[in-house]
Amino acid sequence: MNYATIKSYDVANGPGVRVSLFVSGCTHHCKGCFNAETWDFNYGQPFTPEVEQQIIDYLKPWYIRGFSLLGGEPFEPANQAALLGLMRRIKKECPEKTVWCYTGYDYEKDILAGQLGDWDITRELLSHIDVLVDGEFHQEEKDLSLRFKGSRNQRIIDVKASAIADEVVLWDANNEAEN
Ligand code: SF4
Numbered sequence: 001m002n003y004a005t006i007k008s009y010d011v012a013n014g015p016g017v018r019v020s021l022f023v024s025g026c027t028h029h030c031k032g033c034f035n036a037e038t039w040d041f042n043y044g045q046p047f048t049p050e051v052e053q054q055i056i057d058y059l060k061p062w063y064i065r066g067f068s069l070l071g072g073e074p075f076e077p078a079n080q081a082a083l084l085g086l087m088r089r090i091k092k093e094c095p096e097k098t099v100w101c102y103t104g105y106d107y108e109k110d111i112l113a114g115q116l117g118d119w120d121i122t123r124e125l126l127s128h129i130d131v132l133v134d135g136e137f138h139q140e141e142k143d144l145s146l147r148f149k150g151s152r153n154q155r156i157i158d159v160k161a162s163a164i165a166d167e168v169v170l171w172d173a174n175n176e177a178e179n
Contacts (some may be wrong), residue, residue, distance in 0.1 A: 001082035003051065003074060004037065004044040008058040010030045014131065014148060015173075016065025019058040023047070023083070025034070026073035028104035034150065034178035037125070038072035045052035052086050066098035066130075067101055072080040075103045075110075079118025080125055087128035099131045100148075107168065131171050132157045 001035050002024035014157040025041035037043055045051070059067060067090055074083055090097060105111055111134075121169075128131075133149050133156050139150040148156060161169035 001079050002042060002044045003047045004035070006051070006055060006058070010068060011146075012129050013068040013070060013102065014066060014098075017063055018053060018060070018066050018068045019064055020068040020070060021055060021086075022070045023072040023074055023079050025076050025079055026071050026104065027076065028073060028136050030104065030137040030139070032142065035070075035072070038104045041076075041078060043072075047082055052089065055086065056093055059090065059097055062160055064097065066100065067094075067144055069099065069101040069129075071102070073104055074101055075116050075122070075125075075141060075149065080121045081119060084125050084128075087125060091128050098130045100131045105134065106164075107123045107132060107155070108132045126159065129159050132159050176178055 001139065003021060004024050004140050005022040007020045008020045022035065022038060024043040026039045029039060033039070055067070058064070069083065073079065087099065088100065088121050103111070105116065110116060111122060111126060134152055135154040138151040138153045141153050143152050146152065155168070156171040158171045160167045
């Protein structure tokens with residue numbers, strides 16, 4: 001897997017100050033994509049063990065609320081295995097940090113339906129995610145006033161609450177301190 005960018009101080013992609021990773025590779029090709037250079041799976045730099053360690057180190061300070069995973073497309077089958085290794089480390093070494101993930105795929109139709117490669121990998125990857133922002137970017141529904149998402153069709157899903165309820169539960173900004 002390649003990655004495009006790492007931000008060590010990101011306040012735009014989830015609550016609080018976060019570390020964010022923008023992976024390379026995306027097959028959605030949304031019109032008006034903010035990050036079209038990352039569609040190419042070969043864009044950017046190789047995601048090496050040293051890069052993974054750098055992310056863990058960036059996550060350690062007390063003022064970092066969590067980790068945000070963006071792209072590109074984290075749930076592309078070609079990206080999932082490398083990200084699973086990182087997610088396991090984050091949950092083990094930084095368990096107090098929350099994980100947000102942005103995907104162009106649909107939570108139920110694509111991810112839960114097991115349409116994205118090896119289901120065992122997808123399932124475990126999902127288990128490490130606290131909040132999932134799902135859906136392709138729709139330029140005609142773009143709204144700059146939206147918080148943490150680009151177009152109105154996208155949803156901010158509380159993954160843990162959804163698993164317990166067995167239906168989609170949207171993230172509640174009133175519980176922001178938990179995420
Ligand atoms: S899913 Fe995201 S990165 Fe991929 S084309 Fe759509 S907006 Fe761009």
